[in-house]
Amino acid sequence: MTIQPDYVKEELLHELSESFCMHNQLPPDLFTRYRIKRGLRNADGTGVLVGASHLGNVHGYILNEGEREPIEGRLTYRGYNVYDLIHGLEQENRFGFEEIGYLLMCGKLPSRRQLAEFQHTIGLERALPDNFTEDMIMRAPSRDIMNKLASATLALYSYDANPDETTVENIMRQGISLMAKFPVIISHAYQAKRRYFDNDSMFLHVPDPNRSTAENILHLIRPTGEFNDDEAKLLDRCLILHAEHGGGNNSSFTVRVTSSSGTDTYSAIAAAVSSLKGPRHGGANLRVVKQFEEMKENIHNWKDETEVGNYLRKILNKEAGDGSGLIYGMGHAIYTLSDPRAVALKKAARPLAEKTGYSDEMDLIELVEKLTPGVFAEIKGSDKPMCANVDMYSGFVYKMLGLPKSLYTPLFATARIVGWMAHRLEEVTTGGKIIRPAYKPVAKNIEYVNIDERNDGPIND
Known part of the structure; x- marks a missing residue:
């Protein structure tokens, strides 16, 4: 593939960067002076309370007379201890990621009939639109699969007959579709990376509508498409454990912020994917x-x-x-x-x-x-x-499991999509206001200077 030539000169970049740095100094005591909570964190490290949620609860300490008292960690999905959920699946020797998706997005554990119908629908939704792989993935492959996942998610907007409606039914439909398609997108993006950047062979397998998400991931990624049940069950447990982690984590909060503006599902989820890519988060x-x-x-x-x-x-x-x-x-x-x-x-x-x-x-x-x-x-x-x-x-x-490093964070996104969709549904139905925190303005008032009277230095005299 042809890389776009870079027309930005190094000298110009240096000048622009020097000007930015010169005009963006903040005194070290500024945050303390104005009691600014950097990273939306309180002084004791706890998060600033900005909302309420039925979804995930991340519990790692208790406050005892104002002091943090350590306890064994507890993670709950809709009130269910994640240990209990996994233990129940292990007792019945079942795959569980789809069931956890149902729980998070719908609010309850499904009956056998409800789960079967949900899984069947996901299976039908796995197929990407006609020529999507060729047009949206192969024509512009990416070194980083997270970037391709974000752009492919945005591209799906164009294939949706009703992309902007924010009713619960429409968002639920879009969430099921994205949950089904994420494994296929990251797998095809990985194969494109192998072909165009790693100079290796490419294997494009067809998703199996009758297999679980974990089974499809291993089938789609491996050259032979083969795997065993133990491997797939272990990957399924990974997906479950990454599915949700409260509304305060960076990517889920990104979904909340973007959804509060009234934007479409594809834009909100693409933003969350971009957030998760960061090495301080999913990387x-x-x-x-x-x-x-x-x-x-x-x-x-x-x-x-x-x-x-x-x-x-x-x-x-x-x-x-x-x-x-x-x-x-x-x-x-x-x-x-x-x-x-x-x-x-x-x-x-x-x-x-x-x-x-x-x-x-x-x-x-x-x-x-x-x-x-x-x-x-x-x-x-x-x-x-x-x-x-x-x-x-x-x-x-x-x-x-023999999975390539370039897929580690995309696998995280493939799991977290159900948590993101649950937070989007909750924000759209209960949020009520656009999320808009404040920043302390610290720039001084400056009089306008005509262009011919300005100098070329980083600071105007």
Whole structure:
């Protein structure tokens, strides 16, 4: 493919950037002085309360006389403990992502008849519009599949006979369609990336309307289209654990903000995909994987607690890793003693690790999880509780399943689409006002200067 030539000169970019930096300095004490809550966070790290929701509850601490008291993490979907949902599915040996989608978007767990009809509808909706892959994915392939997912989501607007109506019925229809199509879009976008950027073969399989979302993902991505039940069930559990995480996370809040303006479903979801792409959000598991690759190269004995602990000290002291001083996969804004998603994923991952020869690598991950809180307290002088978050294990699970790194964040989006749609439905029906927070204006009043009297420097005298 032909890349658009760059006509912007380096000298012009330097001048424009210098001017911007010169005119956008903010004093360090500005946020404290005006009590500005950066990131919509309170001083104690809790989120600013901006709404109410029936959907997900992320519970990681209790406030005791104004102090945060750590507790074991709890994640609920519509009031159901996520542990109970997964346990019920395991007892009945069933796939569950579609059922969780029904729960989040409709408000209740479905009956057998309701679930069968829902699954049948999803199966019929999986097929992309005629020539969509050729016109919207193959003609402009992307190095990053998240960008292609966002643009393809926007493109689906053009294929919808009723794209703008914001009734519950219409949004529900669009949500089911996107839930069904996301696995196909990311799979075809991945195949296009292989062909045009990796100089590799491309395999375009047809989605199976009778298979679950997890089964279709493995079928569509793998060259042979083959997989086993254990692999598909593990991926299904990953999708369930990523389906929803409250309205305050960045991408779900993005859906709330855009939906509050009255925009269409495709625009709101494309914005959420763009939000999730960021390394501070959905892209975090890639950083975990990269850090563990470095650990495996630099730690001789993965089972030696002293050696592993010393390497963690180097990371925290910015002597190893990417220089950030962060141990990725450890710590969370809300969870303190445990992240229930990480706990559930670790339990589900162990059997596959033993079958596929990844036991030693999983032992190393668990050792890092065990040692990090103590090393962090030693280096940082902090007694803040710290647990592994879901990113510690999600990338490892995808690796065991043979899924390419470029699909890790798109898989997150494929799971979270049901949570996003549930938040969109809730915002449209109960929000009532456009979301519009305030920013403190700090620019001084300046008199207008005629163009011939202005200088070429970054600051006008």
